[in-house]
Amino acid sequence: MSIRRPQIPRLLxxxxxxxxxxxxxxxxxxxxxxxxxALVLTGTNGSGxxxxxxxLAGFSKPSAGEILWNGHxxxxxxxxxxxxxxxxxxxxxxxxxxxxxxxxxxxxxELLENKxxxxxxxxxxxxxxxxxxxxxxxxxxxxxxxxQLARLLAIDRPIWLLDEPSVALDDEGVRLLEYIxxxxxxxxxxxxxxxxxxxxxxxxxxxxxxxxxxRKMTLIDMLDRADIS
Ligand SMILES: Nc1ncnc2c1ncn2[C@@H]1O[C@H](COP(=O)(O)OP(=O)(O)OP(=O)(O)O)[C@@H](O)[C@H]1O
Numbered sequence: 350m351s352i353r354r355p356q357i358p359r360l361l362x363x364x365x366x367x368x369x370x371x372x373x374x375x376x377x378x379x380x381x382x383x384x385x386x387a388l389v390l391t392g393t394n395g396s397g398x399x400x401x402x403x404x405l406a407g408f409s410k411p412s413a414g415e416i417l418w419n420g421h422x423x424x425x426x427x428x429x430x431x432x433x434x435x436x437x438x439x440x441x442x443x444x445x446x447x448x449x450x451x452x453x454x455x456x457x458x459e460l461l462e463n464k465x466x467x468x469x470x471x472x473x474x475x476x477x478x479x480x481x482x483x484x485x486x487x488x489x490x491x492x493x494x495x496x497q498l499a500r501l502l503a504i505d506r507p508i509w510l511l512d513e514p515s516v517a518l519d520d521e522g523v524r525l526l527e528y529i530x531x532x533x534x535x536x537x538x539x540x541x542x543x544x545x546x547x548x549x550x551x552x553x554x555x556x557x558x559x560x561x562x563x564r565k566m567t568l569i570d571m572l573d574r575a576d577i578s
Contacts, residue, residue: 357420358383359539360405360508365414367397367404374400377414380556384507384537387530387550391543392558398543399440401558402510405541406438437504439497440512447486451477454485454496455503462504471502475525490517495525502529509533511542523548 358381367375374397380388390398403409405416410424418435421428445454455468472481475495480488488496494517501509509530515523527549530540542548 361417368412387553396558437506452481467503471499475499
């Protein structure tokens with residue numbers, strides 16, 4: 350009889366806290382993600398969703414606890430060099446070069462990755478096929494987001510860190526985003542999304558970060574109270 354060992358999670362956050370500017374932003378976060386896993390981060394403005402993603406990307410270090418990738422602490426420099434090659438990141442800063450064409454904006458990143466051939470099909474999938482030769486400065490907000498998503502597909506790394514990926518997308522764009530996330534997970538990819546907007550990700554873990562400051566009473570709260578009395 351063979352005894353199966355429990356698999357080590359691909360990503361494990363153990364009791365992680367994070368400070369920024371001498372302020373405690375995240376407290377005692379525990380998350381475990383295996384291949385194909387998905388995590389959706391929600392929470393009020395300033396609750397720490399972007400901080401969480403930045404920490405996973407290695408831009409800031411946990412002030413306590415550990416982030417383990419394949420069981421190894423990502424803050425060790427040898428490990429981090431390998432770990433960072435697993436990551437692909439989308440944020441509101443889109444890093445689009447205005448003077449490049451739409452196609453060049455994806456191919457440039459492919460080139461940096463020593464990859465080739467996925468830019469055009471990725472742009473077509475994201476509905477930008479007819480715009481590949483246009484200068485990127487011509488793109489609308491939603492088209493810029495679609496270009497960022499095409500980059501994700503072309504670069505094709507396993508761990509996606511997506512900060513507000515559906516902002517500016519129309520309904521079809523959101524469906525496409527949900528589709529590429531589902532396909533990525535089928536291949537064993539991991540997806541972590543920080544969002545305020547509804548997104549349909551099957552069996553995703555949801556982590557709602559607590560508000561950092563007690564909310565002051567708003568006019569709506571006051572009106573509600575007036576109703577009760
Ligand atoms: N560069 C920085 N230096 C210091 N503190 C920062 C920095 N960026 C953000 N913060 C603080 O960290 C806290 C969490 O910010 P963060 O951007 O992670 O929140 P968020 O949940 O992503 O918010 P939002 O929903 O508004 O995007 C905020 O109180 C913010 O003021």
